[in-house]
Amino acid sequence: MRRNWIAGIFGWVWLAIIIVPIYWVVITSLKPSSEYYTTNPLLPSLSPTLSAYQLVLENDFARYFVNSVIVTVCTVVPAVLIAFMAAFAIVRGSGRFLRYTNSFLLMGLAIPLQATIIPVYLLIIRLSLYDSLTALILPSIAFSLPLAVLVLSNFIRDVPGELFESMRLDGTSEWGTAWRLAFPLTRPAVATVSIYTGLQVWNGFLLPLVLTQDPGLRVLPLALATFQGQYSVNVPAVLAAVVLSTLPILAFYIVGRRQLVSGLTAGFGK
Amino acid sequence: MALPALLFFAFFGGVPLVGVVLLSFTQWDGIGAISWLGIGNWTSVLADPVMWKAMGLTFGIMVFSWAVQTPLALLLGVFTAGTQKYRAFLAVLYFLPLLMSAAAISIAFKALLDPNFGLAATLGIPILVQNWLGSPTLVLFVVIFVLSWMYVPFHSLIYQGGARQIPKTMYEAASIDGAGTVRQFFSITLPQLKHTIITSSTLMVVGSMTTFDLIWILTAGGPGNATRVLAVDMYLRGFRANEMGPASVIAVLIVLIGLLLAQLLQRLGGKDKTSSQMEGM
Structure with a gap:
């Protein structure tokens, strides 16, 4: 089958629309709450923690x-x-x-x-x-x-x-x-x-x-x-x-x- | 053997359907006694600009989200129906939103769109720094975007199923005749997907009459009444303002308009006995 560039580009753009929010949710949930306001939103934390999860489980x-x-x-x-x-x-x-x-x-x-x-x-x-x-x-x-x-x-x-x-x-x-x-x-x-x-x-x-x-x-x-x-x-x-x-x-x-x-x-x- | 199902559905489906019509003629605060009122609720609700605004909003969101979702879902469905490996891989990721509840999705986007600390605000792209949920016009874009984010994967699954049933030989014949990809899409794929388009559109249109969870958690109908669609209007009147009568009027309107639209779309697609039952959804 011939390569279909338009479909390919469209496919990857949609992937970004789907994945970026999910990625952001996951990495943010692993940040210490103090870091949330200060660090680059798209970079994972350098000191990831499960404390947010612990708080949820305790509740x-x-x-x-x-x-x-x-x-x-x-x-x-x-x-x-x-x-x-x-x-x-x-x-x-x-x-x-x-x-x-x-x-x-x-x-x-x-x-x-x-x-x-x-x-x-x-x-x-x-x-x-x-x-x-x-x-x-x-x-x-x-x-x-x-x-x-x-x-x-x-x-x-x-x-x-x-x-x-x-x-x-x-x-x-x-x-x-x-x-x-x-x-x-x-x-x-x-x-x-x-x-x-x-x-x-x-x-x-x-x-x-x-x-x-x-x-x-x-x-x-x-x-x-x-x-x-x-x-x-x-x-x-x-x-x-x-x-x-x-x-x-x-x-x-x-x-x-x-x-x-x-x-x-x-x-x-x- | 059909008796348990019949009784169950009659009691919790049939009775409430009759009940909601009856309740629309009564006065009830949700706790105390129910008293007969006559057509009072109907006249007051039909004269209430809040209801008409909710009606307009519901239709507006319905039309716009249909116009956004249908082409996207169709293209994605056809795209993922292809046989290339990377498409199958992408499809696995495309369907991730389907795993999340409306509650989870709206909460995630609420945080993401926070005007001070959300992703949109802190990315450093000026146009994304907006009070997305606080502005009565922007919030409509947000609602349509989040609705599409949530439902496009579902509808692209339907289109994927439809696209896979188009006989390969049609494309082979077209290739031999020299038709390119674009031409094939418009001359084969689109006409062959007619029934799928009707099914998907019916689900979208009827579904958007009852959209509640996502909008309620995302905006609670606000700011002001900017996203107070019919289902939210019904909930606010019934369970917040304790006016079950007027809320029941809205509920009846939702059912009637939903049925009407489903019928209309079926006519549009021509009668097809086997799929028409599905389309009534």
Whole structure:
């Protein structure tokens, strides 16, 4: 292929736009707070220190991290299981009830969480769940279902009909077929949906902002925002918190980049 | 087996959707009792210049960030779909913003743009020394820039997927006919990506109706009301001013306009059964 100079230059310019802020965040987070105001912003510190990170960790970072993990896991696992069951029923079954369920869930794709936050808040209060991690989990599960069902049912549809037929002839129940045949065969889609849902929840900000109050219940994005308010003069510490909150996902990116990238778009590129 | 999903979504998705319409006709401070009000909220919100300013801002940011993001994402998607090694390497780095939450990104840029000590101020390039977040006009550029920084990688992933599905033979045929790179881009790549453009644009447009996290943390709608977009307006009315009724009116408007725009874009792209479901997002 011919070299394409214009594309090349454009590619490197965009790289700079992406990398310079990230580079600055990382090197600044390693500076002693006194050095931040005096040294060249683009040069790493001559005496790098982890003290900013220490300060963040001392400020209950571990607890916020655990909160985020709890909310994410407790959302993704039930959401994917429930969505898988619904997708399986919709693909395999027939009848008006399933058709309506399908169109109802598809319609749900168009309902943004942000726009329903006030009634969700009212529901959570009435259920006496306000200011609990459960308050974050339940709506998160619900709002992840439409897309999860859509993606999973597209994949279950691709499972060859003969496989289902032979399971039926062996006398396996629909329930058994779902979990022993369809689930293993659609594992890539399950992974995609789990990652997509997981990232949405992990990075979610509005639900925690509106539905929790107790500092002990903060999840990472909310904790970041409050930390920034408290330590606005200690920029290295604020940026260390930013780095720390991103590290888990970065680790994931390094280990399973392909999976993560396909999960990120949840099949939009299809 | 579909029952749990149906009940779950009906309860936390369906009920709130009906609920927000009902609440828009009531008076509620978020704590006390809810009382029926009728169309009072609607008449007052529709006559409120603050709402119209938020509406204009939302559309302005939508149009500008679409105009910035679409060409960038398209070019980057096509660029990273190429087979050269260095492009694959660059792609790994391009997607880094996708790993960060809106909270992390806005906090990083807030520090970076600090008028006294941020990177922009201390680099020594005079034009970068500005009160980026304090000026009502500059802040709009900042919001569009940061939104693009955050979302272009996502959309370039979509374009990358689309570009990889264009048959190689089309390019080979074009090369034999003597078409250069630029000509190939406009005659093959662009038309072939039509559906991808519609999908990506729909996600962008509908998404920008609900942009909240990034703007809220970056500017909290300020300075003044300079970045008070509809979603921020809704939050401020509902959860800061404790006026859930008017806030619900804004929420209903967000849903309606979002649906309308999604429909419109679908028409624009022509009906395509398989992808239209995705485009409704």
